[in-house]
Amino acid sequence: MNALAQRPLAVVRPGSTAEIVRLVALAQQQRVPLVPYGGGSGLMGGALSVRPGIVVDMKRMDRVLEVDAQALTVRVQSGVRLRPLGEKLAEQDLLLGHDPWSISIATVGGAIGTNGLGYLGGRYGAMSAQVLGLEVVLGTGEVLRTPPLRKRSTGPDLTRLFIGAEGTLGIVTEATLQVFPQPQQRTLIGFTFPDFPSGFQALLEMQRRGVQPTSMDLAADTWPVDLQDRRDLPASQPPLLKLVFDGLTHEVEAQSTEARRIAHASGARDLASAELEEYWTTRHAIADRWAQNPELREGKWLETPYGKSQFDFLHMAIPAARLLDFRPRVFTCLQSHTVSLCEEGVWIWPECYALVLYCRQTRDNDAAQSMRLATDEIYQIVQDIGGSIEYVHGVGVRLGHLMQRELGNSLAVLRSLKTSVDPDGIMNPGKLGLGMKAGD
Ligand SMILES: Cc1cc2nc3c(=O)[nH]c(=O)nc-3n(C[C@H](O)[C@H](O)[C@H](O)COP(=O)(O)OP(=O)(O)OC[C@H]3O[C@@H](n4cnc5c(N)ncnc54)[C@H](O)[C@@H]3O)c2cc1C
Numbered sequence: 001m002n003a004l005a006q007r008p009l010a011v012v013r014p015g016s017t018a019e020i021v022r023l024v025a026l027a028q029q030q031r032v033p034l035v036p037y038g039g040g041s042g043l044m045g046g047a048l049s050v051r052p053g054i055v056v057d058m059k060r061m062d063r064v065l066e067v068d069a070q071a072l073t074v075r076v077q078s079g080v081r082l083r084p085l086g087e088k089l090a091e092q093d094l095l096l097g098h099d100p101w102s103i104s105i106a107t108v109g110g111a112i113g114t115n116g117l118g119y120l121g122g123r124y125g126a127m128s129a130q131v132l133g134l135e136v137v138l139g140t141g142e143v144l145r146t147p148p149l150r151k152r153s154t155g156p157d158l159t160r161l162f163i164g165a166e167g168t169l170g171i172v173t174e175a176t177l178q179v180f181p182q183p184q185q186r187t188l189i190g191f192t193f194p195d196f197p198s199g200f201q202a203l204l205e206m207q208r209r210g211v212q213p214t215s216m217d218l219a220a221d222t223w224p225v226d227l228q229d230r231r232d233l234p235a236s237q238p239p240l241l242k243l244v245f246d247g248l249t250h251e252v253e254a255q256s257t258e259a260r261r262i263a264h265a266s267g268a269r270d271l272a273s274a275e276l277e278e279y280w281t282t283r284h285a286i287a288d289r290w291a292q293n294p295e296l297r298e299g300k301w302l303e304t305p306y307g308k309s310q311f312d313f314l315h316m317a318i319p320a321a322r323l324l325d326f327r328p329r330v331f332t333c334l335q336s337h338t339v340s341l342c343e344e345g346v347w348i349w350p351e352c353y354a355l356v357l358y359c360r361q362t363r364d365n366d367a368a369q370s371m372r373l374a375t376d377e378i379y380q381i382v383q384d385i386g387g388s389i390e391y392v393h394g395v396g397v398r399l400g401h402l403m404q405r406e407l408g409n410s411l412a413v414l415r416s417l418k419t420s421v422d423p424d425g426i427m428n429p430g431k432l433g434l435g436m437k438a439g440d
Contacts, residue, residue, distance in 0.1 A: 403433025
């Protein structure tokens with residue numbers, strides 16, 4: 001269990017917006033924190049209780065309220081899980097545009113709370129692009145409803161305020177999402193590149209030429225040998241690029257032909273179609289295993305006689321023009337802290353850069369401390385070059401200490417907005433770097 005976690009006073013499972021309104025009134029009266037909880041798959045501790053409070057488990061509010069196949073929208077209660085929602089839409093030949101690894105566990109409310117990104121994001125956008133309107137119970141107990149329209153010009157769009165807010169401003173009870181027609185064609189293509197920079201440059205060239213994959217995944221495995229032996233992990237191999245194109249048949253053919261031409265001009269070789277099929281059909285498997293295995297949920301990855309060796313996953317937004325200069329700075333930093341690189345990659349857009357890191361616990365090395373120092377140093381470099389420390393998982397408790405540096409005076413603006421919709425500070429205190437209030 002996370003060292004910051006506190007045992008909640010209670011877990012409630014509301015069945016309606018009206019019940020949540022009553023719960024907020026009670027929490028205000030007693031100055032007790034409320035922690036919204038969807039599927040509990042968030043990786044930053046956003047749904048963790050860090051003050052004894054009430055966990056608001058949205059499990060019972062999982063109804064699909066209305067599918068409008070003409071307007072291409074769906075209205076849902078926020079506790080609905082993404083996989084059953086996607087299956088329900090598919091019955092009407094519609095597509096849910098959000099397809100994260102964790103599709104079987106995550107809920108619509110959790111994806112909104114973290115502003116998640118999924119495999120189909122290149123064409124259909126991140127979660128923020130798919131939410132049209134919301135119903136939210138604020139920390140004042142008021143119910144706010146934003147109009148579920150694609151476009152209006154009557155003041156700032158308050159819907160966006162609650163996306164990525166991690167439940168710190170209110171509890172999302174309903175959402176209207178944009179949905180999409182099932183694509184006429186879906187094509188997968190893939191390549192190996194001689195090295196990471198040539199794969200990355202090919203992606204930039206595709207972008208310049210108007211190639212817009214539905215899904216893009218450039219990844220290089222460099223797992224340390226001691227881990228390959230112990231954990232059945234892949235040996236180091238040249239970077240692989242997988243691209244998926246969705247749409248009308250002609251469109252998909254034109255896009256994939258141009259992508260192939262650019263990749264081959266950069267020295268790439270084609271991947272076998274069986275490998276691509278396997279990649280796509282097993283894309284949710286890691287998260288399914290995570291959901292079923294309490295050991296993974298607790299993050300117990302690798303015990304050694306000296307303690308726990310450490311893994312970490314960094315998902316940073318880096319200005320594309322800076323990425324190839326940024327990488328060597330990262331590698332120098334990792335080396336100085338004896339942290340190993342296991343995987344690097346970009347996902348969906350060239351700006352979204354991820355690292356998997358490992359630090360071995362030995363008699364002389366405090367792995368947790370080395371990992372913390374290395375990752376905080378990397379995050380500082382990211383901020384210095386105009387990037388963002390996280391592009392997909394949110395802030396939670398994990399990155400709160402870096403939010404002042406990340407947002408500058410915007411953090412004060414965010415705090416005053418919070419005060420106006422949550423004057424008693426009962427909504428998920430201790431998250432997003434907004435500080436604690438209720439229960440202090
Ligand atoms: C193996 C693995 C793979 C993953 N892959 C991806 C991925 O590909 N893409 C991705 O985006 N994420 C991914 N995640 C992270 C996680 O699945 C997402 O952040 C997901 O959107 C969280 O949804 P949840 O319902 O589990 O939310 P929770 O973990 O329950 O909550 C997340 C945050 O949202 C808040 N919240 C939950 N419900 C509400 C509500 N109704 N109103 C207001 N706030 C609320 C919580 O308080 C918390 O701050 C992955 C996680 C794992 C374990």
